[in-house]
Amino acid sequence: MAGLTAFNYLPGNTFLHVLDVRVKLAALVMLSLTCIRADLTESLMMTLCLLFLFRAIHLSFRSISRELRYFIVLLLIVFLARAFFTPGRPLIGIWSLTMTHQGVSDGILIAWRLFLIIMLSLLFVSSTRPSDIKVAVERLLAIFPFISRKKVAVKVAVMMSLILRFIPEIVNQAKETLDAQKARGIENRKNPVYRLIKFAVPLIRRTFENADRLALAMEARCYSENRTDPELVSTQKDLLVFAGVTCFCLIIIIA
Amino acid sequence: MMADTNQLRMMIYASLLAALTAVGAYIAIPIGPVPIVLQNFFILLTGLLLGSRWGLAAVAVYLLAGACGLPVFAGGSGGIVRFAGPTGGYLLGYLPAVCVVGLIAEKGRNRMVFDIIAMICGSAIIYACGVPWLKMILSLSWGKAFVVGMVPFLIGDALKIAAAVPIAKVLRPIVKKI
Incomplete structure (x- = not known):
C-alpha cells in the first residue's frame, strides 16, 4: 500500500488476532468515546495497556513513529493552540504571547487523548482482516x-471494503499521473487551475475506468447482496473481554 | 436486471469517490506557498457527479469508515474521536454540503452557472459547520476562529471550484453513460 504502510493488516495468531471482531469493533468505539473523558492517571493507565498490546502483536515502534510523523505535527499544533490561548497563570512569554500553566496541562491532556485514540485504531486495523x-x-x-x-x-x-480496496490503487495512480506530468514539464505552468485540471481529469477518468471493469467483474461472478459471510464465533473469552472493557469504560465515565 | 446493474455501478462509483476523498486527504498538490489539499474538492465533485442521493451515501459511508477507525482522514488517522476533535465540524459539514451541491446541480440540469452556485453553497455550508466547532473546541474568539479556520483556505477553494467545473463537464458523460 503505497505510502500508507502502518495502517495495514499484520497477519498473526496472537490474542488480539483471535478475538471476535465484533468485540474488537465495539471495544474500539467504546474506548474511543471514553478517552475523551479520561484524566491524567487514567490516560497513563491506558497508555501502559496499549504499549503491552503493541508488544503482543509484534508491531515495531519504528514503523509506527515513521507513519505517524504528520499526525504528531498535528498534535503539536493542538497543544500549542491550547497552551497559548487558555487564560491562567503565565509560565513563559514569547513576544506578545504567553504560555499559561493551565494551558500547558490542558494541552498535554488533550494531545495525549488524541494520541491514545489513534493508537487504538492502529491496533484495530493491524490486527483485523x-x-x-x-x-x-x-x-x-x-x-x-x-x-x-x-x-x-x-x-x-x-x-466500506470497496473503499479500502480503492485507496492503494488511487494512490498509485496519482503517483503515476504526477510523475507523467513532471516528465512533460508541468512545473513551467504557473496556473494552478490548469494544473489541478490536468491532474484530476486523467486520475479520475482512469480510476473510473478501473471501477467499470470492477463492476463488470463483479457481475460476471454473480455478485449479489445475500452471500454467505464467514462465520463469526464468540467464545467465553470474548464475552469476558467485552465485559471487562465495558466495566473499564463505565468506571472512567462515572468517576 | 438493468436496474440491478445500475445500482451496482452507482454503488461502486460512490465507493470510488469516497476513496478519492480519503486519498485527497493525503495527497497535496504543491501550488504556491500553501499546498492544496484535495479532500473538500472531492466532496464537492461527489455532489456534482453523483447527485444528492448517491453523493450523500458516498460521504456517509466515508465518515462511517472513519468513525470505525479506518485510516481515511487527513494525516492517516481515523477514529470516532476525529468528530470530537477540532476539525470535526468540517467533517460533519460534508454531509449537508454534498446533499445541497447535488440538489442544486440536479435542478440546474448540469449548467455551468448552477454548478458554480452549488459549489459556493457547499463550501459555505462546510465552513458554517466547521468554524463554530473549531471556536468551541479550542475556545478561540470568533475573529481568531475565522482567521485560523477559514481565511487561509478561501483562495484555495476558489481555485478548486474553478477547476471542478471543467472536470465535472468532462467526467459526467462517463458516469451517466448507463
Whole structure:
C-alpha cells in the first residue's frame, strides 16, 4: 500500500488476532468515546495497556513513529493552540504571547487523548482482516432497529471494503499521473487551475475506468447482496473481554 | 436486471469517490506557498457527479469508515474521536454540503452557472459547520476562529471550484453513460 504502510493488516495468531471482531469493533468505539473523558492517571493507565498490546502483536515502534510523523505535527499544533490561548497563570512569554500553566496541562491532556485514540485504531486495523471488518460492521449496524440488514447494512459494509480496496490503487495512480506530468514539464505552468485540471481529469477518468471493469467483474461472478459471510464465533473469552472493557469504560465515565 | 446493474455501478462509483476523498486527504498538490489539499474538492465533485442521493451515501459511508477507525482522514488517522476533535465540524459539514451541491446541480440540469452556485453553497455550508466547532473546541474568539479556520483556505477553494467545473463537464458523460 503505497505510502500508507502502518495502517495495514499484520497477519498473526496472537490474542488480539483471535478475538471476535465484533468485540474488537465495539471495544474500539467504546474506548474511543471514553478517552475523551479520561484524566491524567487514567490516560497513563491506558497508555501502559496499549504499549503491552503493541508488544503482543509484534508491531515495531519504528514503523509506527515513521507513519505517524504528520499526525504528531498535528498534535503539536493542538497543544500549542491550547497552551497559548487558555487564560491562567503565565509560565513563559514569547513576544506578545504567553504560555499559561493551565494551558500547558490542558494541552498535554488533550494531545495525549488524541494520541491514545489513534493508537487504538492502529491496533484495530493491524490486527483485523479487512473482510472481517466488513462482516463486523454489517452485524453491528443490524443491531439498530431502523437499519434493515438486507437493504442497508450489507450495502454499507460492501462499500466500506470497496473503499479500502480503492485507496492503494488511487494512490498509485496519482503517483503515476504526477510523475507523467513532471516528465512533460508541468512545473513551467504557473496556473494552478490548469494544473489541478490536468491532474484530476486523467486520475479520475482512469480510476473510473478501473471501477467499470470492477463492476463488470463483479457481475460476471454473480455478485449479489445475500452471500454467505464467514462465520463469526464468540467464545467465553470474548464475552469476558467485552465485559471487562465495558466495566473499564463505565468506571472512567462515572468517576 | 438493468436496474440491478445500475445500482451496482452507482454503488461502486460512490465507493470510488469516497476513496478519492480519503486519498485527497493525503495527497497535496504543491501550488504556491500553501499546498492544496484535495479532500473538500472531492466532496464537492461527489455532489456534482453523483447527485444528492448517491453523493450523500458516498460521504456517509466515508465518515462511517472513519468513525470505525479506518485510516481515511487527513494525516492517516481515523477514529470516532476525529468528530470530537477540532476539525470535526468540517467533517460533519460534508454531509449537508454534498446533499445541497447535488440538489442544486440536479435542478440546474448540469449548467455551468448552477454548478458554480452549488459549489459556493457547499463550501459555505462546510465552513458554517466547521468554524463554530473549531471556536468551541479550542475556545478561540470568533475573529481568531475565522482567521485560523477559514481565511487561509478561501483562495484555495476558489481555485478548486474553478477547476471542478471543467472536470465535472468532462467526467459526467462517463458516469451517466448507463
